Amino acid sequence: xxxxxxxxxxxxxxxxxxDTTFDAYVVGKQDAPGVVVLQEWWGVNNxxxxxxxxxxxxxHGYRALVPDLYRGKVALDAAEARHLMEGxxxxxxxxxxxxxxxxxxxxxxxxxxxxxxxxxxxxAIASGVLVPEVDAVVAxxxxxxxxxxxxxxxxxxxxxxxxxLDTYVGFADVTAAxxxxxxxxxxGVPHEVHIYPGCSHAFMxxxxxxxxxxGAIDLAWSRFATWMARFL
Numbered sequence: 001x002x003x004x005x006x007x008x009x010x011x012x013x014x015x016x017x018x019d020t021t022f023d024a025y026v027v028g029k030q031d032a033p034g035v036v037v038l039q040e041w042w043g044v045n046n047x048x049x050x051x052x053x054x055x056x057x058x059x060h061g062y063r064a065l066v067p068d069l070y071r072g073k074v075a076l077d078a079a080e081a082r083h084l085m086e087g088x089x090x091x092x093x094x095x096x097x098x099x100x101x102x103x104x105x106x107x108x109x110x111x112x113x114x115x116x117x118x119x120x121x122x123x124a125i126a127s128g129v130l131v132p133e134v135d136a137v138v139a140x141x142x143x144x145x146x147x148x149x150x151x152x153x154x155x156x157x158x159x160x161x162x163x164x165l166d167t168y169v170g171f172a173d174v175t176a177a178x179x180x181x182x183x184x185x186x187x188g189v190p191h192e193v194h195i196y197p198g199c200s201h202a203f204m205x206x207x208x209x210x211x212x213x214x215g216a217i218d219l220a221w222s223r224f225a226t227w228m229a230r231f232l
Contacts, residue, residue, distance in 0.1 A: 028056030034109030038120025136231035163199030
């Protein structure tokens, strides 16, 4: 997997929604299908930018866009990350995603998917219900609260990935994954829910643990590639 630890190859853009604007980071070919890449609870750090870079290079290439949902804030530890996520205006974040999808479509991407990790995974699924402009979703280890959205009303095809050993109960553990799958069965859109044996939360990230999970990571990226190619 090719990753880049600097942001030099990203174009920073300002996106307007209603009476506010936010920064977003774009990488990839301009006329390629678009993918909005949503951050974990940490914020827009190198990890999510590395995912976006990788996505931009899959297959014939995608134009990946990372919206800054935290408006410049990046957490340094889990307590701060939790504080930022709990303080997030989730309805506002959905509007940011919708504006990001529209921006890509207005700037050369014929179709646009949404993907995300942890908090971003939950938001990606929510966008597949609430944002009609979304053409496909791939979510990693996160499910939205029932207060935000009902996945059984999904409009876009949704693929979701979870680690068997994930301990975020009700959010990303196996029970949450199976509950999501049951809801998606009743919505009538294409869907897949994959659970990876021996993997814990955030198994896609670069970490010492990732080395022993490389097979699962490669499989997840392969499934991601097939799903996005099918619908975008």
